[in-house]
Amino acid sequence: MDVKISVIGAGSAVFSLTLIRGLCTSNCLEGSTISLMDIDGRRLNAAYALLRRYAEELGVKLKVEKTMDRRESLRDADFVINTALAAGHHRLREGWEVARSLGYRHGGSLHVMHDEAFWINFYQFRLFESILEDVLDVCPDAWYVQLANPVLAGITYLGRKYPDAKIVGLCHGFMGAYHLADALGLERSRVSFEAIGVNHFIWLTSFRYDGEDAYPLVDEWLEREAPRYWERCPPSDPLGPKAFDLYRRLGLFPVGDTCTPGGGS
CATH class of the missing domain: 3.40.50.720 (NAD(P)-binding Rossmann-like Domain)
Structure with a gap:
């Protein structure tokens, strides 16, 4: 081209x-x-x-x-x-x-x-x-x-x-997939994902670990670890309560500034 x-x-x-x-x-x-x-x-x-x-x-x-x-x-x-x-x-x-x-x-x-x-x-x-x-x-x-x-x-x-x-x-918010992987204790080299969106609204349409769907791991972390994480995370954290509220409602995880003031949410 x-x-x-x-x-x-x-x-x-x-x-x-x-x-x-x-x-x-x-x-x-x-x-x-x-x-x-x-x-x-x-x-x-x-x-x-x-x-x-x-x-x-x-x-x-x-x-x-x-x-x-x-x-x-x-x-x-x-x-x-x-x-x-x-x-x-x-x-x-x-x-x-x-x-x-x-x-x-x-x-x-x-x-x-x-x-x-x-x-x-x-x-x-x-x-x-x-x-x-x-x-x-x-x-x-x-x-x-x-x-x-x-x-x-x-x-x-x-x-x-x-x-x-x-x-x-456009923005580089797709990197938020790695932040999610870090929170879940996953090795970045074994993570693959697809993130789609524009104008600071980006969604993790595919999130896999060793080739397997990793969204069940997100659900498990949300149930067991998220409350403790939220006690110490800063305001507007990209893995804060707002992000997971959007995930529960829409079925896909928002990455980057999608759930922060930077995304205008």
């Missing part, structure tokens, strides 16, 4: 490393163009060098570009991945400090319903919207893939204001 993928905010310390690994290990992207864009030249150069070296060492044929011009990166793009944080982490930390000074606990990663620097979402929403408007102008047929938080709130806002745009929100 020969496509062009534009990555906005490519210098992200968290998302870009995972994204680079994913791009280089996806055989279906062989021959594609990856355009990295960031306003921080130092971070951009680091991501560019890492992606090129990783692709070369794995023998993956990717055309890698870099630019500090967003519209240039978007030109002829088939997919636009947004990982950007407006105003930088320093503004987020300023908000955390204000929240702490007023007695609020430390929140998660930039969600409007958390007790943190909620006002930074103004900058995020403004950035999301400006990127999408450029997408609609420069590459209107491209899919806009939202990775930057707040995913759910951002996608909801953009979807309502731009109903004809091709928008989807």
Whole structure:
């Protein structure tokens, strides 16, 4: 598949490393163009060098570009991945400090319903919207893939204001399957699973241990161990009472931020 993928905010310390690994290990992207864009030249150069070296060492044929011009990166793009944080982490930390000074606990990663620097979402929403408007102008047929938080709130806002745009929100919440396995005392190397969902709502549609259905082990843990776990777990724990209430009601376990304020539940 020969496509062009534009990555906005490519210098992200968290998302870009995972994204680079994913791009280089996806055989279906062989021959594609990856355009990295960031306003921080130092971070951009680091991501560019890492992606090129990783692709070369794995023998993956990717055309890698870099630019500090967003519209240039978007030109002829088939997919636009947004990982950007407006105003930088320093503004987020300023908000955390204000929240702490007023007695609020430390929140998660930039969600409007958390007790943190909620006002930074103004900058995020403004950035999301400006990127999408450029997408609609420069590459209107491209899919806009939202990775930057707040995913759910951002996608909801953009979807309502731009109903004809091709928008989807994704996150790495599938890793929650391993957290569940850890709680059950299972070896990760023997666990296989399928997790499906978008926009911070992800469900464990298959959960197996040594090839056998592991959901009965979840039921057993829920009956015997969960009450003790809940006595010591922090608020909004992904294995907290809310997660298992959703599991009881819907028959599938929610992973990632599905049952936390990050998912908007």
